[in-house]
Amino acid sequence: MLVLGFESSCDETGVAMVETQGTGVPVLLSHALYSQIEMHQAFGGVVPELASRDHIRRVLPLTQEVLAGAGKSLQEVDVVAFTRGPGLAGALLVGAGVACAMAAALGKPVLGVHHLEGHLLSPFLSADPPEFPFVALLVSGGHTQLMRVDGVGRYELLGETIDDAAGEAFDKSAKLMGLAYPGGPLLARMAEKGNPKAYALPRPLLHSGNLDFSFAGLKTAVLVQSQKMVAAAGVPTFEALPEQARWDLAASTQAAIVDVLVKKSLTALKNSGLSRLVVAGGVGANRELRAQLNAECAKRKVRVHYPEMHLCTDNGAMIAMAAAMRLQSGLQQATQSYAFDVKPR
Numbered sequence: 001m002l003v004l005g006f007e008s009s010c011d012e013t014g015v016a017m018v019e020t021q022g023t024g025v026p027v028l029l030s031h032a033l034y035s036q037i038e039m040h041q042a043f044g045g046v047v048p049e050l051a052s053r054d055h056i057r058r059v060l061p062l063t064q065e066v067l068a069g070a071g072k073s074l075q076e077v078d079v080v081a082f083t084r085g086p087g088l089a090g091a092l093l094v095g096a097g098v099a100c101a102m103a104a105a106l107g108k109p110v111l112g113v114h115h116l117e118g119h120l121l122s123p124f125l126s127a128d129p130p131e132f133p134f135v136a137l138l139v140s141g142g143h144t145q146l147m148r149v150d151g152v153g154r155y156e157l158l159g160e161t162i163d164d165a166a167g168e169a170f171d172k173s174a175k176l177m178g179l180a181y182p183g184g185p186l187l188a189r190m191a192e193k194g195n196p197k198a199y200a201l202p203r204p205l206l207h208s209g210n211l212d213f214s215f216a217g218l219k220t221a222v223l224v225q226s227q228k229m230v231a232a233a234g235v236p237t238f239e240a241l242p243e244q245a246r247w248d249l250a251a252s253t254q255a256a257i258v259d260v261l262v263k264k265s266l267t268a269l270k271n272s273g274l275s276r277l278v279v280a281g282g283v284g285a286n287r288e289l290r291a292q293l294n295a296e297c298a299k300r301k302v303r304v305h306y307p308e309m310h311l312c313t314d315n316g317a318m319i320a321m322a323a324a325m326r327l328q329s330g331l332q333q334a335t336q337s338y339a340f341d342v343k344p345r
């Protein structure tokens with residue numbers, strides 16, 4: 001079965017083709033991705049209307065690229081999948097509209113997929129896919145969740161953020177440091193040269209006894225700390241501070257976020273008695289998070305699985321994969337009802 005998948009929930013247009021093979025893990029045949037980040041950078045964040053319009057511009061050329069890459073024709077596609085939500089309503093409507101129109105024209109069924117399920121199952125696209133059951137740490141720009149995963153569609157939420165997501169904490173702190181949107185990867189790069197112990201920043205809910213997260217207070221603490229540094233140095237802005245001071249604050253910020261993510265993941269593993277951890281979502285690309293999880297999990301004989309680096313952030317491959325796995329598990333049927341809707345929240 002050939003599944004063509006579309007992702008358009010935010011600022012990345014992704015298209016991919018996955019093939020199911022019996023009961024084995026489906027195989028990625030081809031995928032193409034266009035990131036709008038540069039276009040939004042001038043505005044310091046994603047502009048929804050611009051995002052929708054750009055998805056329209058990119059989606060068909062990307063589809064042609066994917067078909068050529070897979071060596072398949074559109075007529076060979078068995079199911080068309082798309083991200084149904086969560087995300088920006090207008091952006092989601094582009095992917096949903098294209099997917100349903102294409103499926104209707106081909107007389108093939110469609111399937112709407114939850115964006116987070118795409119992230120969650122994205123490690124199955126790697127050469128070394130995980131086995132169920134596992135604990136999942138889902139860390140994206142919009143979500144921070146710990147889950148127990150017993151199989152496709154069998155998800156138990158163990159804890160989540162009560163305010164900002166981990167990616168948001170990275171991005172908002174980076175913005176305070178004068179970095180471009182999305183600042184997470186840029187802050188991480190600065191942090192490589194800094195001292196993570198230079199500034200004591202809060203680790204909210206670290207000892208709360210549950211698996212919930214809170215990152216809103218960290219952003220405030222970073223703001224206060226940066227203002228202190230600027231005043232003490234007698235410079236006009238944070239960017240005017242000596243390099244080392246800026247690197248140190250970046251490293252301290254990253255350490256605070258990573259520390260909480262690692263400790264809570266270890267608690268979730270301990271409580272569940274499971275010995276496999278899957279990390280997914282954009283923040284899963286963070287090298288410090290990976291290094292610390294690898295070290296701590298090795299001590300506990302826990303195996304950690306990540307998506308491949310380039311599939312941590314939004315992409316079409318994870319959507320085609322999630323659709324293929326849902327169909328394969330018999331959990332969901334694709335339908336030939338083309339009256340689509342999207343679920344922004």
Ligand code: KG4
Pocket residue numbers: 119139140141142143166167168170171182183184185188281282283284285286287312313314
């Ligand atoms: O999963 P994703 O592409 O989009 C959502 O579904 O939200 O995640 C994007 C988030 C952004 O907040 C971005 O700053 C963050 O992932 N991110 C990183 C890194 N790469 C991406 N955060 C920290 N370190 C990174 N290397």
Ligand code: ZN
Pocket residue numbers: 115119140141281282313314
């Ligand atoms: Zn995402």
